Amino acid sequence: MSRKDFAVSVLDALEAAYPDAVCSLIAKExxxxxxxxxxxxxxxxxxxxxxxxxxxxxxxxxxxxxxxxxxxxxxxxxxxxxxxxxxxxxxxxxxxxxxxxxxxxxxxxxxxxxxxxxxxxxxxxxxxxVYGKPAVVCDTHCIRICNRLGFIKTTDPYKAELGLKEILPPDRSNDFCHRLVLFGREYCTARGPKCDSCPLAILCTYHMDY
Ligand code: SF4
Missing domain, CATH: 1.10.340.30 (Hypothetical protein; domain 2)
Incomplete structure (x- = not known):
């Protein structure tokens, strides 16, 4: 499987688990x-x-x-x-x-x-x-989870952003980042990720290594 195909598999699984991809910050404008x-x-x-x-x-x-x-x-x-x-x-x-x-x-x-x-x-x-443009929001959750998944091998936010832009479909990258926030809170926490019940376990390099 190519890296891009692998990314799409993860995106599909995340989308199924978290159909609503919205920013958790509240703002009208x-x-x-x-x-x-x-x-x-x-x-x-x-x-x-x-x-x-x-x-x-x-x-x-x-x-x-x-x-x-x-x-x-x-x-x-x-x-x-x-x-x-x-x-x-x-x-x-x-x-x-x-x-x-x-x-x-x-x-x-x-x-x-x-x-x-x-x-x-x-x-x-x-x-x-705001503008519906392709975007990758590389916060600590995104960097942690994407390293575990095997998408990237860096903790540098800029390198991580560039690495993810190489493999994520542009029209799905923004929603992917919102879903990661929800996923990171529920399963792939900074400490003690819940790999046994994780919907991405079958795809995750971190899980396979342990
Ligand atoms: S299997 Fe574990 S490390 Fe991998 S994405 Fe799921 S919770 Fe995170």
């Missing part, structure tokens, strides 16, 4: 999703969703968050950790989107990467979820 992803660094999605509910109630528009008093933003995002840098990033991001991109979140990697605090993971998520 692209700029809100961008803020939520920035806050999710070293924080759980559940906590981010609690924080963004309060944040977007207090500052419901791009403009209002761009012009918000920094102390007010810091106080709200404090539970997410790294609150000073995250609060500043959110404000700076909103200002840049408003002033340099006519209030529209960019739809390409190059421009997205110019936004404060936005790296390839965030940019990929925006490209995939």
């Amino acid at each position: 692209p700029w809100q999703l961008l803020c939520a992803v920035r806050l999710s660094a070293q924080c759980t999605d559940a906590r981010v969703n609690l924080v963004t509910k309060e944040l977007f109630e207090a500052f419901p528009t791009l403009d209002s968050l761009a012009d918000a008093p920094i102390e007010a933003v810091e106080n709200i995002v404090r539970p997410c950790g790294l609150f000073k840098v995250k609060a500043q990033n959110l404000k700076d991001c909103c200002q840049m989107i408003r002033d340099q991109f006519n209030g529209v979140v960019p739809d390409n990697m190059e421009d997205l990467l110019t936004l404060p605090g936005v790296g390839r993971k965030t940019a990929n998520l925006i490209l995939g979820d």
